[in-house]
Amino acid sequence: MAGFEFLLQQLVTGIANGMLITLIAIGYTLVYGIIEMINFAHGDVFMLGAFSALTFLQLVGAQAVRRVRNVDQAPSPETYLWLVLAMILAMVFCAALNVMIERFAYRRLRRGGRMAPLISAIGVSFMLQNVGLYWKGASPVNFPRFIPQIDLVKEIGIDSFVRFTTKDLFVIVVTVPLVIALTVFIQRTKLGKAMRATAQDRDAAQLMGIDINRTIALTFLLGGALAGAAGLVSGLYNNTANFQMGFSYGLNSFTAAVLGGIGNLNGAMLGGVFIGVLAALSDGYIDPRWTPVVIFGTLNLVLILRPTGILGQESAERA
Amino acid sequence: MTAQGAGVVLDVTGLTKQFGGLTAVDAVDFRVQERQICSLIGPNGAGKTTFFNMVAGQYEPTSGDVIFDGRSLRGLRPHQITARGIGRTFQNIRLFTNETLLENVLVGMHSRLRSSPVAALLRLPSQRREEAEAHARAMDLLKLVRLDRFADESAGNLPYGMQRRLEMARALASQPKLLLLDEPTAGMNPQETLAMTTLIRKVRDDFGVAVLLIEHDMQVVMDLSERVTVLNYGQKIAEGTPREVQRNDQVIEAYLGRRHKRPEDEVAGAHA
Numbered sequence: 001m002a003g004f005e006f007l008l009q010q011l012v013t014g015i016a017n018g019m020l021i022t023l024i025a026i027g028y029t030l031v032y033g034i035i036e037m038i039n040f041a042h043g044d045v046f047m048l049g050a051f052s053a054l055t056f057l058q059l060v061g062a063q064a065v066r067r068v069r070n071v072d073q074a075p076s077p078e079t080y081l082w083l084v085l086a087m088i089l090a091m092v093f094c095a096a097l098n099v100m101i102e103r104f105a106y107r108r109l110r111r112g113g114r115m116a117p118l119i120s121a122i123g124v125s126f127m128l129q130n131v132g133l134y135w136k137g138a139s140p141v142n143f144p145r146f147i148p149q150i151d152l153v154k155e156i157g158i159d160s161f162v163r164f165t166t167k168d169l170f171v172i173v174v175t176v177p178l179v180i181a182l183t184v185f186i187q188r189t190k191l192g193k194a195m196r197a198t199a200q201d202r203d204a205a206q207l208m209g210i211d212i213n214r215t216i217a218l219t220f221l222l223g224g225a226l227a228g229a230a231g232l233v234s235g236l237y238n239n240t241a242n243f244q245m246g247f248s249y250g251l252n253s254f255t256a257a258v259l260g261g262i263g264n265l266n267g268a269m270l271g272g273v274f275i276g277v278l279a280a281l282s283d284g285y286i287d288p289r290w291t292p293v294v295i296f297g298t299l300n301l302v303l304i305l306r307p308t309g310i311l312g313q314e315s316a317e318r319a
Numbered sequence: 320m321t322a323q324g325a326g327v328v329l330d331v332t333g334l335t336k337q338f339g340g341l342t343a344v345d346a347v348d349f350r351v352q353e354r355q356i357c358s359l360i361g362p363n364g365a366g367k368t369t370f371f372n373m374v375a376g377q378y379e380p381t382s383g384d385v386i387f388d389g390r391s392l393r394g395l396r397p398h399q400i401t402a403r404g405i406g407r408t409f410q411n412i413r414l415f416t417n418e419t420l421l422e423n424v425l426v427g428m429h430s431r432l433r434s435s436p437v438a439a440l441l442r443l444p445s446q447r448r449e450e451a452e453a454h455a456r457a458m459d460l461l462k463l464v465r466l467d468r469f470a471d472e473s474a475g476n477l478p479y480g481m482q483r484r485l486e487m488a489r490a491l492a493s494q495p496k497l498l499l500l501d502e503p504t505a506g507m508n509p510q511e512t513l514a515m516t517t518l519i520r521k522v523r524d525d526f527g528v529a530v531l532l533i534e535h536d537m538q539v540v541m542d543l544s545e546r547v548t549v550l551n552y553g554q555k556i557a558e559g560t561p562r563e564v565q566r567n568d569q570v571i572e573a574y575l576g577r578r579h580k581r582p583e584d585e586v587a588g589a590h591a
Contacts, residue, residue, distance in 0.1 A: 190432050197415050197426045204413040207375055209401035209430025209493055313417075 018276020023230035024253035027223030033263035043250015044128035049231025098224025132243030143235035261312025334383035361550035406495030416475030427492030
């Protein structure tokens with residue numbers, strides 16, 4: 001049964017990673033849905049989210065870090081407090097950053113065709129990467145091991161090679177409620193309705209009394225907040241961060257958003273988990289070096305068969 | 320007919336819009352009284368929709384002023400103008416086709432709802448009350464346009480005539496004082512047209528709104544409007560009661576050309 005257990009193990013890893021990808025993919029898909037623009041700087045916002053959380057933890061959590069040096073031990077209650085604070089900080093930081101990026105780098109270009117904001121986004125991406133480079137240096141930095149790595153499968157008395165650790169659980173416990181909260185926000189609230197209306201027909205939306213500039217800013221705010229949360233979770237899960245992580249995670253997340261159907265929230269979730277699992281399976285059964293080939297090959301295949309992505313509708317967002 | 324001495328809802332003075340060298344709307348003066356139904360007519364390209372777009376704030380006028388409810392609308396963005404009380408429908412229907420009928424009407428209420436996102440997420444009692452009220456009001460509006468049965472359908476699935484009625488309900492949701500209808504009966508069969516005419520009159524009577532419509536169907540225009548304004552090449556060439564306008568030589572000329580001066584009723588048949 002080792003073969004089956006190996007499969008399960010890859011699935012566990014894939015789902016945890018896929019949830020992280022989902023959090024970032026939502027930022028791409030929300031922005032695309034509302035202004036048909038690919039925000040290439042989004043991955044780098046995620047990276048700065050990880051950096052801001054790390055800086056915060058280094059500043060205030062030094063003692064807490066020492067206390068949980070033993071990774072098999074449950075962390076102290078204060079640690080959780082620091083973590084919650086770090087998460088709020090990263091979310092607020094990235095939300096504000098994303099709103100500022102939209103305000104200063106994209107808004108003026110909104111009427112300048114598709115190319116102008118896209119190029120601007122690539123420029124912002126370079127700027128943010130260099131901020132990251134300046135902030136934490138060129139080599140990967142260690143992220144403190146706040147989250148213990150206790151194998152829950154063993155804890156409950158099952159003897160298996162499959163490990164489902166507290167870290168995997170942590171990723172799911174943080175990401176799932178965020179995704180649910182976002183969905184409820186978009187489905188149920190007045191501002192969520194305004195976002196959907198703006199995505200479908202911007203002119204008609206403003207004539208319904210919707211301030212589209214504010215609604216678009218709100219979209220960047222939500223995407224940024226999720227990217228910030230993803231930054232912290234990624235740091236705690238992988239225990240490392242570097243200034244280029246935004247590019248690799250961003251590329252996978254963007255692929256997930258396109259695969260699921262860009263502009264479609266459920267598509268981003270489906271695509272995120274799909275890419276996470278696909279990458280884990282490819283890592284395990286083929287070779288990690290071939291994983292990008294597998295991912296982008298699959299993307300090509302899906303787009304050939306379904307150009308709008310798995311859940312994308314034909315020109316659903318067009319006026 | 321409107322009550323004598325009713326207030327002026329919309330007072331447009333010298334409104335002009337130039338696109339490069341083209342003057343689409345040229346120094347138009349225009350008034351709408353409270354609870355009045357007015358029509359804006361004219362041949363294709365006369366500047367009617369451009370005029371609408373300036374009143375609703377989508378185009379910035381080159382010069383002139385729009386006074387609505389006693390205050391100038393200059394410099395306001397479209398959503399602010401909606402909040403002041405102007406609702407509109409579009410020549411080519413622009414519903415949120417992925418949303419249900421109910422959601423479409425609720426979006427129309429955007430400027431009238433105030434609950435904060437926090438209240439919405441926590442489902443505070445105030446928020447729930449507002450939501451229930453909005454829901455009930457939206458259903459009333461759907462009932463008014465006889466679409467309440469389809470409240471949970473996707474707007475995109477509706478046939479054309481119903482989509483026009485839904486647009487009307489959505490425009491009413493913002494509680495406007497003035498309703499701008501851009502060709503409300505375009506593409507409708509005679510039966511649907513009649514239903515729409517009845518609906519427009521009912522809306523005016525029940526909600527006390529003023530209605531300004533662009534319309535090509537002269538039967539509708541003559542039937543419905545208390546005042547008619549005729550634009551041609553961006554200029555106002557005539558104004559008055561339907562009867563007066565029908566007799567106006569310039570109007571007949573604009574529609575029929577110079578050699579076809581004919582008695583009054585021909586205007587109606589000419590554009591069909």
